[in-house]
Amino acid sequence: MTAGTIVAAFGRHFEVLDDAGTRWHCVTRGKRTSFACGDRVEFKPTSGGEGVIQHNAPRTSLLHRSDAFKEKLLAANVTQVFIVVATEPSFSDELISRCLCAAEDQHLKAHIVLNKIDLSDRLPAARARLALFAELGYELIEVAANTDAGAIVPHLAGEVSILVGQSGMGKSTLTNALIPDANAATREISDALDTGKHTTTATRLYPLAGGGALIDSPGLQAFGLAHLDQTALAASFREFAPYLGQCRFRDCRHEHEPGCAIRDAVDSGHIARRRFDHYRLLRDEIDHARRQAQGW
Numbered sequence: 001m002t003a004g005t006i007v008a009a010f011g012r013h014f015e016v017l018d019d020a021g022t023r024w025h026c027v028t029r030g031k032r033t034s035f036a037c038g039d040r041v042e043f044k045p046t047s048g049g050e051g052v053i054q055h056n057a058p059r060t061s062l063l064h065r066s067d068a069f070k071e072k073l074l075a076a077n078v079t080q081v082f083i084v085v086a087t088e089p090s091f092s093d094e095l096i097s098r099c100l101c102a103a104e105d106q107h108l109k110a111h112i113v114l115n116k117i118d119l120s121d122r123l124p125a126a127r128a129r130l131a132l133f134a135e136l137g138y139e140l141i142e143v144a145a146n147t148d149a150g151a152i153v154p155h156l157a158g159e160v161s162i163l164v165g166q167s168g169m170g171k172s173t174l175t176n177a178l179i180p181d182a183n184a185a186t187r188e189i190s191d192a193l194d195t196g197k198h199t200t201t202a203t204r205l206y207p208l209a210g211g212g213a214l215i216d217s218p219g220l221q222a223f224g225l226a227h228l229d230q231t232a233l234a235a236s237f238r239e240f241a242p243y244l245g246q247c248r249f250r251d252c253r254h255e256h257e258p259g260c261a262i263r264d265a266v267d268s269g270h271i272a273r274r275r276f277d278h279y280r281l282l283r284d285e286i287d288h289a290r291r292q293a294q295g296w
Helices: 093-105 120-134 171-178 182-193 196-201 230-235 261-267 273-293
Strands: 002-010 013-018 023-028 040-045 050-056 062-066 071-076 080-086 109-115 139-142 160-164 203-207 213-216
Touching: 002 023, 013 050, 023 040, 062 093, 071 160, 071 203, 080 093, 080 120, 093 109, 093 120, 093 230, 093 273, 109 120, 109 171, 120 139, 160 171, 171 182, 171 213, 230 273, 261 273
Parallel strands: 023 050, 080 109, 080 160, 109 139, 160 213
Antiparallel strands: 002 013, 002 040, 002 203, 013 023, 040 050, 062 071, 203 213
């Protein structure tokens, strides 16, 4: 058996970097695909630089998204998330809330990266939309990835970080700015797996010279959270914390029940109504996914 780290995930194909620095093209046994970029694994070498993954070590974290019927593993053993948005194209604040919920559930640090700040005429509007999250204590890092991504560098040392966000926000440009040989590494992985047409949908891990790693992930159009229950969902909204457990009814859904501490906090301005709308949307979406999964 050989130990290593999954550094690229293409469906059921994986590239594993062993502890000696050799890259292997690995597959899984049978149809099992429950491995993620960043997983520590043991694999059985076969021939020609290929191998079969046998199992993975216990994870410290798992970032993933899910709906009623399936889940998509994004990355394992990460310590922080960078949610990348841009001055253009327009970004979804609801998707930001979804990513933050996923990060909070796994006790990961989360930062919001505003890219393309060189488009100065769009900058005030983007900042105004992100104020909702900055007021909650999430750090906003501003960059123009095509010229200078240096503001992110101090946050990387010793961390396993993942970039997430919608397509078009500049994650690839940001990765190339932070990892000078990222394009070359991508070509090597593509050549090794002979799956060039899938490279834009791959998740890739790049070890950092100063320690830690950076993971680039495909552009997101959706981020389902069906794997969270209602308690975990509410706990993933950090501004809810002072009010959880304070409602009159233990099974309060924070909808129309009398004596709801969360609703009172919204009405008094201590919880932003926009964030509460995000919570309600996610709560109902999770309920619907559970009913679908049970055949209701």
